[in-house]
Amino acid sequence: MSDDHRLGHRERLKERFRKGGANALAEYELLELALMLAIPRRDVKPLAKTLLAEFGNYAEVISAPPERLKEISGVGDNVVTTLKIVEASSQKLAQSKVLEKPVLSNWQALINYCSSEMAYKKNEQFRVLFLDRKNRLIADVKMQEGTIDHTPVYPREIIKKALELGSTAIILVHNHPSGDPTPSREDIEMTKKIMEAGKQLGVILHDHLIISKGGHSSFKSLDLI
CATH class of the missing domain: 1.10.150 (DNA polymerase; domain 1)
Structure with missing residues (x-):
């Protein structure tokens, strides 16, 4: 040319x-x-x-x-x-549209943010969104990163971090590099453990989102929590 x-x-x-x-x-x-x-x-x-x-x-x-x-x-x-x-x-x-804002009333912005951060990661990553009493996002913390299909998660560490931050509610987020956002049996069992640990110390689990390049799924929408 x-x-x-x-x-x-x-x-x-x-x-x-x-x-x-x-x-x-x-x-x-x-x-x-x-x-x-x-x-x-x-x-x-x-x-x-x-x-x-x-x-x-x-x-x-x-x-x-x-x-x-x-x-x-x-x-x-x-x-x-x-x-x-x-x-x-x-x-x-994407982050600027959710940080320090009520995330439950701006759900699509939250999905967009999580997707921009995680949908195309090659390894599985587990993050926790920590919210204050007004459900504003105060911290997004990567708790673990693993292999292409497995990330170790420790419920006590998540609740401990919530208490350190003064967070009263959390949203769990992890990605499926496979592209299929369907929750696995392990995902469901792990979520229940975190929810129970949080209840004992006054930390509410609002949702668990699975993000992938093929879309996303919400445990709350699927009646899994």
């Missing part, structure tokens, strides 16, 4: 984005815009399409581990840094 044609293409893409936002662009075009920041003097459309073909979609690309991204020809430190900035920005935006 000639320099003039490349510059014209970039400007047309930017103009469409300015007028219509992300909905005006295909996924590869949105990824192109990000890659333009990292590679200012090269046609990045082929690289954008290669990344999408390799990882599946835009979210998978920006959340891919740096070492996996670098396996792709044309991806260097600048590209990795730019993609990780995009990922961190999306997480910070």
Whole structure:
């Protein structure tokens, strides 16, 4: 692609984005815009399409581990840094909509936040959202991280942390890297143990969310708590 044609293409893409936002662009075009920041003097459309073909979609690309991204020809430190900035920005935006706000009345924002943080993790991660008396989020703590399908969880440690933070209610969140958010028998049994431990010390379990790239499930909606 000639320099003039490349510059014209970039400007047309930017103009469409300015007028219509992300909905005006295909996924590869949105990824192109990000890659333009990292590679200012090269046609990045082929690289954008290669990344999408390799990882599946835009979210998978920006959340891919740096070492996996670098396996792709044309991806260097600048590209990795730019993609990780995009990922961190999306997480910070989602977090700002739930931090220190009543989460039970803004449930979709909470799901969006948890999904941005955990849906594309390659290993299972167990987090606890600690709430105050007004059900505002005061802390999001990663309690454990495990393998692709198992994370050890210790109910006493969770309740101990709640008491340290002055939290009176909690929401459990963990991810299923498999993509299937269906609760396992182990998930259900572990949740019951945490709920019972909390009851004894005045810490309410509001819900347990399972997050995956295939969607999410809620123990409360499933009548499991």
